[in-house]
Every structure is written in structure tokens, then in C-alpha cells.
Amino acid sequence: MGEDSAARAAREIVVVFSRLRRRLREVSGVDDLTPSQTSVLSRLLKEGPSSASALATAERVRPQSMAAILTALDEQGLIRRQPDPADGRRQVIQLSEAGRGRTEGNRQAKEEWLVRTLAENLTEEEREVVTRAMGLLERLTGP
Secondary structure, eight states: OHHHHHHHHHHHHHHHHHHHHHHHHHHHTOTTSOHHHHHHHHHHHHHOOEEHHHHHHHHTOOHHHHHHHHHHHHHTTOEEEEEETTEEEEEEEEEOHHHHHHHHHHHHHHHHHHHHHHHHHSOHHHHHHHHHHHHHHHHHHOO
16 A cells, blocks of 8 residues: 555656656756756855765766766856865866856746746645645655
8 A cells, every 4th residue: 555655656756846847947948958967057056166076976976977067067168177275186166157147047037937836826725735745855865
């Protein structure tokens, strides 16, 4: 019985989040970035400068995959690489001004759309249920 409800919940979560992710991408207009590239930019905005290896660990990708993501972002002028003052062999990755502006603008567009959509389509009680459900889903994603 528990497995049936877990399987049903898993299917519903995947479908709903896929639709929501697609809609948010439409709203923000980031068609030229992959989800991985967008995630790295968002992480750099939220957490600040980082090393490529720390980004790979945080994003749960191989270092080679992160290198490709960073190369693409660098080619678009969305990040800057600087030598790590503590270890000259490593680089510190941070958002460029263009990357910061684009990421903040995308985030704001998504948030404005989502706030408006939640306000127009859900009651206060339903919004509280969504908030509680997000806390539960956050537990699934781990540390």
C-alpha cells in the first residue's frame, strides 16, 4: 500500500515539476542556457564565488561536466575566472556583471509570474498547503 502511494506521488511530482520548470523557462526566456548552466548561475548568485570542484560537488556532476558548463558560461561572458589567492593552481568562479544582471532578471521574472499565479489561482489555505509541501519536498533533496 505504501509503495503504491509512493509510486503515485513520485509520478505526480515528476510531471508537475517538469511542467512548472518548462513554464518558468518560458517566463524567464532563457532558451539559450541549459538547465545545468542556469543552475550554476543561480548557485553563484546565491552562494557567491566558488571553485569548479565545489560547484561540481554541489551540483552533483562530474568535474569534466562542470568544466564544460563553465566553458559555455565563460564563452557567453556570464562568469569570470580568477586565480585563487590561496592556491594559484585553482580558479575562483564568479558571476560577471552580465551574468549577475541576467540571473537576477530571470529570477525576478519567474518569481513575479509565480506570485501572480499563486495569488490568482489558489486560496490562502491552498497556498499554505503548498508551502508545507515544499518543506517536505526539500527533505527529499538532501543536504
